Structures are given as C-alpha cells and as structure tokens.
Amino acid sequence: MSKVKLIPGLFALMRMANTRKERIEQAEATYCPDPIGEVAKQMHPDFLSLMVHRVAEENDSVRTYRLVCAGDGISLPVFQAGQYISVKLSIGQTQTSRAYTISSAPYEAEGENGYYEITVRKKPGGCVSGYLFDNWKAGTKVYATGPHGDFYYCPLRDHKDIVALAGGAGITPFRSMMKQLAVKEKELTLTLLYGCKDGTDVLFEKELDALIEKESGRFRRVNTYETAPQGECQGYLDAKFINENIQNPQNKTFFICGPAIMYEFLRDEFSKVGNLRRKQLRFEVGGAPDDVTKRKDWPKEAKAKAVQLTVHIGNLSYDIPAGTTESILASIERAGLLLDSCCRSGECGICRSKLNNGDVFIIPDNDGRRVVDKQLGYIHPCSTYPLSDCSVTIPPPNSVKNT
Amino acid sequence: MDRGLFHERYDAIVIGSGMGGLAAGCNLARCGLKPLVLEKHNLPGGVTTSFVRGRFEFEISVQCITEYGNIGGMGPIYKFFHDELELDLEFPEMKEGRFFCMLDKNLKTVLPLKKEELIAFINKHVPGSAEPVREYLNFCDEMLRAINYINDNDAHIKPIELIRKHKGIVAASGLTVKEVTDKFKIPKEALDLLDIYWTFTGLPMDAMSFPVYGTVLSCMASTPVYAPHKTTFEISAKMAEKLTQLGGQIAYNTRVDRILVENGAVKGVVTNRGEVIKTQHIYSNALPHNVFCCLIDKEDLPLKALKQLNMRMPGTSFLSLYMGLDQSYEQLGLDHYMYYFAKDGDINRAYQQMGYLKASQYFAGMCPNPLIQDASPEGTSILHLETLTKSLTWAAVTQQEYYKTKCELAGALIDQAAEVLNIPIRDHIEEIEICAPHTFARYIGSFMGNVYAYDHRVFDSVVIKAMTQEKERLIHGLSFVGNAGLLIAGFPSSILSGKLATIEQIEEYKKGVC
Numbered sequence: 001m002s003k004v005k006l007i008p009g010l011f012a013l014m015r016m017a018n019t020r021k022e023r024i025e026q027a028e029a030t031y032c033p034d035p036i037g038e039v040a041k042q043m044h045p046d047f048l049s050l051m052v053h054r055v056a057e058e059n060d061s062v063r064t065y066r067l068v069c070a071g072d073g074i075s076l077p078v079f080q081a082g083q084y085i086s087v088k089l090s091i092g093q094t095q096t097s098r099a100y101t102i103s104s105a106p107y108e109a110e111g112e113n114g115y116y117e118i119t120v121r122k123k124p125g126g127c128v129s130g131y132l133f134d135n136w137k138a139g140t141k142v143y144a145t146g147p148h149g150d151f152y153y154c155p156l157r158d159h160k161d162i163v164a165l166a167g168g169a170g171i172t173p174f175r176s177m178m179k180q181l182a183v184k185e186k187e188l189t190l191t192l193l194y195g196c197k198d199g200t201d202v203l204f205e206k207e208l209d210a211l212i213e214k215e216s217g218r219f220r221r222v223n224t225y226e227t228a229p230q231g232e233c234q235g236y237l238d239a240k241f242i243n244e245n246i247q248n249p250q251n252k253t254f255f256i257c258g259p260a261i262m263y264e265f266l267r268d269e270f271s272k273v274g275n276l277r278r279k280q281l282r283f284e285v286g287g288a289p290d291d292v293t294k295r296k297d298w299p300k301e302a303k304a305k306a307v308q309l310t311v312h313i314g315n316l317s318y319d320i321p322a323g324t325t326e327s328i329l330a331s332i333e334r335a336g337l338l339l340d341s342c343c344r345s346g347e348c349g350i351c352r353s354k355l356n357n358g359d360v361f362i363i364p365d366n367d368g369r370r371v372v373d374k375q376l377g378y379i380h381p382c383s384t385y386p387l388s389d390c391s392v393t394i395p396p397p398n399s400v401k402n403t
Numbered sequence: 404m405d406r407g408l409f410h411e412r413y414d415a416i417v418i419g420s421g422m423g424g425l426a427a428g429c430n431l432a433r434c435g436l437k438p439l440v441l442e443k444h445n446l447p448g449g450v451t452t453s454f455v456r457g458r459f460e461f462e463i464s465v466q467c468i469t470e471y472g473n474i475g476g477m478g479p480i481y482k483f484f485h486d487e488l489e490l491d492l493e494f495p496e497m498k499e500g501r502f503f504c505m506l507d508k509n510l511k512t513v514l515p516l517k518k519e520e521l522i523a524f525i526n527k528h529v530p531g532s533a534e535p536v537r538e539y540l541n542f543c544d545e546m547l548r549a550i551n552y553i554n555d556n557d558a559h560i561k562p563i564e565l566i567r568k569h570k571g572i573v574a575a576s577g578l579t580v581k582e583v584t585d586k587f588k589i590p591k592e593a594l595d596l597l598d599i600y601w602t603f604t605g606l607p608m609d610a611m612s613f614p615v616y617g618t619v620l621s622c623m624a625s626t627p628v629y630a631p632h633k634t635t636f637e638i639s640a641k642m643a644e645k646l647t648q649l650g651g652q653i654a655y656n657t658r659v660d661r662i663l664v665e666n667g668a669v670k671g672v673v674t675n676r677g678e679v680i681k682t683q684h685i686y687s688n689a690l691p692h693n694v695f696c697c698l699i700d701k702e703d704l705p706l707k708a709l710k711q712l713n714m715r716m717p718g719t720s721f722l723s724l725y726m727g728l729d730q731s732y733e734q735l736g737l738d739h740y741m742y743y744f745a746k747d748g749d750i751n752r753a754y755q756q757m758g759y760l761k762a763s764q765y766f767a768g769m770c771p772n773p774l775i776q777d778a779s780p781e782g783t784s785i786l787h788l789e790t791l792t793k794s795l796t797w798a799a800v801t802q803q804e805y806y807k808t809k810c811e812l813a814g815a816l817i818d819q820a821a822e823v824l825n826i827p828i829r830d831h832i833e834e835i836e837i838c839a840p841h842t843f844a845r846y847i848g849s850f851m852g853n854v855y856a857y858d859h860r861v862f863d864s865v866v867i868k869a870m871t872q873e874k875e876r877l878i879h880g881l882s883f884v885g886n887a888g889l890l891i892a893g894f895p896s897s898i899l900s901g902k903l904a905t906i907e908q909i910e911e912y913k914k915g916v917c
Contacts (some may be wrong), residue, residue, distance in 0.1 A: 024707070032709075396676065
C-alpha cells in the first residue's frame with residue numbers, strides 16, 4: 001500500500017491546478033525588465049559605433065587613435081587592461097577586421113567622455129595599416145566589436161609581481177596595464193622589459209617614465225636595443241637579460257607581447273630562466289603571420305600556387321580564387337564575401353567554419369579549436385591555409401554593420 | 404526560386420540550438436520534414452558546450468548524463484540518440500560515488516551510486532533507516548517510470564491510463580517534496596544524506612514539486628549514470644551535423660529579432676539581418692520571457708501571455724568556475740569525479756544563500772580526470788566548481804564592479820574547497836574562467852541569464868503543465884522546448900521536451916503524406 005495515496009493526491013493536484021489558474025488571473029499583464037540582460041548587453045554589444053576623436057603621432061610610423069562613442073549618452077564597455085577590440089573595415093570590396101590592443105587604461109573608458117585608444121604601426125606594404133593612416137582622421141566613423149581576449153591579469157591565477165616583456169609595438173597592452181595599475185590595484189608591481197630596434201623605436205617613453213617616477217616602488221623599466229643608443233643596453237630580450245634584471249622569477253607572472261619571431265625565440269630562452277611553470281608565461285596572440293611560408297612547420301612540399309575555394313553560405317555558393325600562402329579568411333574577404341572574425345590568430349573561433357574537402361595547413365600555435373571540431377573537420381579560417389582546391393561552409397555574418 | 408541564404412518557407416523554424424531546439428529539429432528532419440534552426444551564437448548547443456583556454460577544454464554545464472541509462476536497461480536518451488538519430492556517441496559510465504562533505508558534522512565521505520549500496524551506507528550512518536529510505540527511493544523510481552512512460556508514448560497519454568499505470572506520479576503531482584518525504588518518516592539525518600542531490604534542483608523542499616525531485620533522485624540512485632567524454636559539445640556538434648545530413652538546415656550568427664503573428668497564429672520570423680522567413684510552426688528554445696517580451700509585436704500579443712509570465716517564479720542561474728590545474732589529479736589528490744560541499748543538511752539555508760552576493764557554503768565540484776583520462780593534457784587536471792545563484796541578486800552589480808565581484812566569490816569557493824580537500828588549489832591554477840548570470844545572458848541570451856528557466860513550484864510542474872498546455876497556448880503554432888518545455892529543467896528533459904513537442908506536427912505530416 002503506497003504511503004502517498006491517490007485520492008488525496010488527486011485533490012491536491014486539483015487544488016494546485018486551481019492555484020495555477022488563480023495565479024494567472026491575479027498576475028499583472030506587464031512586461032518584465034531584465035537588468036542582467038541589459039548589463040550583459042552593455043558589456044558585450046553586438047558592435048560598437050565609434051568615432052575617431054583625435055590622432056596622435058607617436059613617431060614616423062606609429063599613430064595612436066583615440067576612439068569615442070559615436071552616439072550621445074552611451075558609455076563604452078568596461079574592459080580589462082590587455083584586451084583588444086576588433087575593428088571592422090571596408091577597403092575596396094574587401095570587408096575585413098583587425099584586432100588592436102586597447103593601449104589606454106580601463107579607467108579612461110569610464111563615463112560619457114570615456115575613450116579607447118589603439119596604437120597602430122604602419123607596416124611597409126600593409127594594406128590595412130596604410131588604409132588607416134590615409135583615411136582615419138578626427139570625425140571618422142569606426143565600427144568595432146566590444147573588448148575581447150584573455151591577455152590580462154587575473155588575481156586568482158597570477159602572481160602579484162608582473163614582468164611585462166614587450167617587443168616593439170607589443171608595448172601597447174602594457175601601457176594600458178601601467179596606466180591602470182598606477183591608479184588601481186595598488187598591491188601589484190610591474191617590471192617592464194622592453195626590446196626595441198633602436199632609439200627611435202621606443203614608444204610612450206615620456207609617459208611611461210612619468211608613471212615609473214610616480215610609482216617608483218612598484219614600477220620599473222629596462223630597455224634593450226638591437227642597435228643601442230649610447231649608454232643603453234645592447235642585445236635581445238633573452239634569458240641572460242631576463243636573469244640579470246629579474247630576481248626570484250618563480251614568484252612572478254610574465255606577460256609577453258611582441259612579434260611572432262620573438263615568441264619563438266623566447267620559448268627556448270625561458271627554459272634557461274629559473275624553474276618557471278607554464279602558468280607563469282602568458283603570451284598574447286599576434287594575428288596572422290606576414291609570411292606563413294617562413295614558419296618552421298610550413299609543409300616543405302607545399303608550393304606557392306593559386307587554388308580554388310568553393311564557399312557555401314546557407315543556400316548560396318561561390319567559387320573564388322585563393323592561394324596557398326594566404327589564409328582562407330583573407331581569400332574570402334578579398335572576394336567581397338562577409339565572414340565575421342575577431343582575433344585572427346586561430347584562438348577565438350568567431351570565424352569557425354566547416355572544411356568539406358581539401359588539404360589545408362593550420363597554424364598550431366594558438367589553435368583554439370575544440371577536440372570534437374577537429375574530429376568533425378571544423379576549421380578557424382583565419383589561421384588555415386588551403387594547400388589544394390577546397391570547399392568550406394561558412395556562417396553568415398552576425399550583422400552587416402561595416403564601415 | 405530561392406536566391407538567398409534561406410528558402411522562402413520551412414516546415415518549421417526552431418529558435419535556438421540548445422538541446423531542446425536541436426532535438427526538435429533533428430526529430431522533424433528524421434521524419435521527413437524540413438526544419439530551419441536559427442542560432443544567434445556561432446556554435447550549437449547553448450550551455451551544452453565547451454570552451455578552450457590555453458591547453459584546456461572545459462565542459463560548461465553537464466556533470467553527468469542521466470536518462471541515457473534506465474532502471475534495468477537503456478533509457479529514453481539512449482533510444483533517441485542511438486536508435487532514432489544513429490548518433491556516433493559513447494559515454495563512459497560512472498562507477499564511483501560522489502565525494503560528500505558536511506562541514507558542521509566534520510563528515511567527509513563518498514556516497515555510493517547504486518541504490519542498495521546507498522541504502523546500506525545510509526543505514527550504517529543512521530541505523531534503522533534502511534526500510535523507510537528504500538521505500539522512499541522505490542517511490543522515487545515510480546516517478547521516473549511514469550516520466551519514461553510519458554516519453555515512450557510520445558505524450559499521447561490519456562489521463563485515465565496514467566492513473567491506472569502510474570498512479571504514484573498522479574498522487575504526488577500536487578505535493579511538495581516535504582509533503583511526500585514526511586509520509587515516509589525517514590530520520591532527518593538519513594534524509595540529509597539523500598538531500599545532497601538537491602544541488603541539481605535548487606528550490607526549498609516545501610516549495611518544490613515532488614515528481615521533479617523524485618525523478619532526479621531515482622536517476623541518481625537507480626539508473627546507470629554517464630559522463631560526457633569529449634565534453635557535451637560533442638553532443639551538440641554531432642546533433643547539428645545530423646540535422647543537416649537529415650535534410651534540415653542550421654544557421655549560426657542568426658538571431659530571431661521578431662516572430663510574425665497574424666490572427667493569433669505564427670507566420671514566420673525576421674532575423675537580425677532583416678531576412679523574412681515563413682513558417683507555420685515555431686519551436687522556441689528561447690524562453691517564454693524572451694519571446695513574449697522581445698519578439699512579438701505588442702498588438703499581436705494577448706495580455707494573458709504576460710500574465711502567464713508573471714505567474715511563474717523565475718528560475719536559477721549559476722556561479723560557475725572552471726580551472727585548468729598544472730598537476731595531474733593523482734598528484735593533487737583530486738580522486739573523485741563529483742564533489743559536494745555543504746555546511747550542513749539545511750536545504751532552506753542553502754536556498755537562502757542563493758540570494759546573497761556572498762560565496763555560498765553549498766556548492767558542487769567536478770574533476771573529470773579520474774573518469775576521463777584524456778580530459779586534459781598529461782600532467783594537468785581540470786576542476787570545476789559551481790553554485791546555484793538567483794540572478795536578481797546580481798542586478799545591483801555594475802559593469803565596473805562585475806569582474807571583481809565574480810573573482811571574489813570564485814576565490815571564496817576555491818578556498819573552501821581547498822580547505823576541505825587539503826589541496827593548495829590556487830597555487831596550481833594555470834587557466835581560470837568564471838561564469839556568472841551575465842555570462843549566460845551573453846551567450847545564450849536567456850531571460851535574466853537563467854539556466855534553469857523557471858522554478859519547479861508545484862503549480863508549475865510537469866503533470867499540471869501537461870494538463871494545461873493546450874489551454875494556455877495563446878499563439879497557434881508556437882511551442883516551447885528545452886528548459887521551458889513540458890518536462891523538467893536540465894539536460895535530459897530538454898532533449899526529450901524537444902522531441903515531444905514535435906510529435907503532433909509529425910503525425911499531421913504523416914497523415915498528409917498517406
């Protein structure tokens with residue numbers, strides 16, 4: 001005999017059905033606010049509508065663009081020092097994007113007059129940086145994503161003493177960190193080891209020196225140069241240089257930002273620095289390589305040649321020209337097709353697409369694909385190079401808001 | 404001729420590719436219809452997914468897969484995945500019990516998985532409790548059997564049949580957990596040991612519908628339980644692949660911004676890019692709150708729809724943290740797959756703590772490595788800690804405070820776990836990510852970032868929902884699947900709700916074909 005009896009149970013059920021009916025009748029017919037959704041949207045908007053507020057020349061080939069909200073009464077999403085935004089660009093028929101580290105501090109983004117700054121180096125023959133230098137002026141409208149990326153200090157993971165290793169323009173996240181740390185998170189210290197080509201290559205020198213002077217107990221900077229000005233340290237950012245300048249490296253977290261060649265070099269050098277654990281080394285992703293064929297792991301048998309790419313989007317399909325030395329994403333953009341992208345380093349997966357057939361080379365460094373995606377043939381086109389004719393299925397773009 | 408991403412019309416449009424949406428889409432496609440699944444994110448799965456940080460891939464949400472196994476056989480999820488969809492999936496079975504610590508009693512133990520072992524274990528701690536516990540668990544099994552019956556019969560249940568064959572669920576459907584457990588006269592200390600499975604539900608015992616809780620307990624105690632091998636993203640990704648193989652279509656980065664309604668019936672949807680796609684059937688994996696407050700024009704929305712929303716009790720979200728540790732589980736001593744940490748057996752206190760912006764003293768953990776050896780690279784391990792939280796508590800947190808707040812709460816959970824397990828967790832964190840209600844709101848877009856859509860109060864639980872489903876349907880052709888579907892919240896129910904919701908259309912279609 002059951003302890004829970006049917007007849008009283010049925011009565012209880014009827015009472016509850018009635019409760020439901022009454023609750024509906026008594027409930028208000030009003031829309032329901034969603035404060036969590038609202039804040040989530042402020043932090044991660046579909047896209048940001050920005051405007052260039054001013055342009056600062058750092059040197060002949062480097063400019064800092066200050067970006068503000070294009071609309072009134074809107075504030076910028078909060079970010080962590082070290083994060084980037086992905087700027088959406090329309091150059092000729094090419095719709096593309098570039099990830100730029102926010103070089104200003106998080107506190108400078110607060111409020112209605114808040115801003116992000118991005119610092120761009122003009123690369124010789126660089127299509128996008130050249131375009132920015134020629135076209136971006138005060139008043140230019142800019143579309144971008146909200147802040148992204150995992151290259152920032154986390155109190156639960158990192159040591160309170162930070163060593164920042166910057167190579168050339170890789171100084172940008174550390175400018176943001178130092179400006180922020182000078183104002184907030186006073187328990188942290190930061191030592192900047194800055195590798196430059198020569199004296200003219202040093203960025204933000206006065207600004208950083210002022211911060212270091214103000215926070216002399218917490219901040220320190222040592223530069224090293226390939227061609228050193230008089231009295232300065234000559235040589236690469238290597239194990240010797242790190243060991244000379246950093247005491248007790250096992251109690252520090254190293255943030256590293258610079259060109260791909262510096263990462264390759266440093267990975268070996270770090271084995272000669274104390275007894276570092278992997279968790280102490282945080283490398284920023286660096287975008288697509290200038291020349292993928294120069295990579296050590298580039299397949300030797302692969303030849304620079306033209307291939308055909310068949311691209312499926314929903315019920316549409318296109319045959320477009322591509323080349324073995326250009327990423328699938330770049331070929332798709334060149335053809336005037338839209339494919340959302342963000343980190344352009346293989347990590348974030350925004351451009352996740354399906355490779356239906358064909359041989360490809362995938363840069364392994366920041367391959368952020370899930371185990372099952374690898375098994376099912378998904379690729380991140382920003383870090384995938386077609387070695388034969390290929391067919392891919394790409395997602396439609398999230399929105400069609402490009403400049 | 405169609406010259407665009409989409410055809411002009413589909414047999415059905417599914418909003419969202421969570422488990423309910425994918426199940427609905429796959430089931431329609433399997434039966435010869437042409438569904439279109441629209442997903443706002445660039446991945447399938449909703450919270451049934453994973454993410455990558457550094458050299459780790461983290462499971463987001465599912466610790467164990469229930470209803471894949473059954474009492475003495477395979478369950479409805481197995482039947483759907485394996486027999487009907489022929490998905491290539493295999494899950495390792497959990498063999499070890501759940502680590503369980505009750506701080507106030509200084510109790511650290513492992514709760515056995517299998518029913519008789521569990522009864523013996525509880526009896527050892529609380530002598531004389533075996534009989535009432537067994538009787539109670541048997542009654543819980545009746546709940547699971549009844550839910551299976553509903554699933555097996557594809558919702559074609561005549562109430563009289565349900566009463567005849569499964570009177571337990573009918574008898575208990577108007578009752579709270581407390582009302583039912585009181586009848587079994589189980590000693591309180593014995594009940595405390597069973598209550599650890601509460602972490603899967605998150606409601607006070609005197610408010611929660613019994614069949615919901617009974618089903619969860621029965622799944623845990625009386626059926627084999629499985630673990631996702633390559634994270635549950637394997638399930639989402641393979642369902643999405645299957646959907647296309649079966650002739651369905653799925654589009655990512657495609658958010659439905661409007662549902663078109665004419666004369667009280669759905670006509671189609673408008674996407675974030677402005678595409679208009681026609682259909683007469685919409686299966687919404689998006690919650691009723693999202694649909695009625697944001698997707699349907701005011702003039703097409705019956706006032707009663709808003710009353711139906713406000714009648715419900717908003718559900719629950721999570722504070723969830725995922726850690727990649729730089730030593731193996733053996734080195735660290737993380738010997739168990741599942742963990743549960745509690746101050747005491749006071750469920751009401753645990754429920755109250757969900758409403759504070761303070762780290763709860765009741766939380767769960769998972770370390771996949773002891774069961775899934777390749778869950779992370781050699782020499783590393785993964786630890787996931789999570790606690791239930793009420794989203795409204797987070798409403799006062801500004802953007803500026805958000806990151807700091809979630810780090811502080813996560814840090815307090817880590818420290819509690821570290822102390823109990825005597826493992827210096829913080830020293831080994833190589834990667835960490837913390838999800839709060841905002842994170843869920845961002846990725847799945849659910850109202851208030853809730854993961855469990857609505858509280859399973861007695862008036863809003865499965866049998867009563869089934870009884871009122873048709874009467875409360877205000878817009879013809881619009882059905883809800885997933886968490887807000889017919890069954891209970893959670894992974895297996897979401898899948899089955901998607902399957903159930905499509906039965907009627909499939910039958911109509913089959914009649915038309917004949």
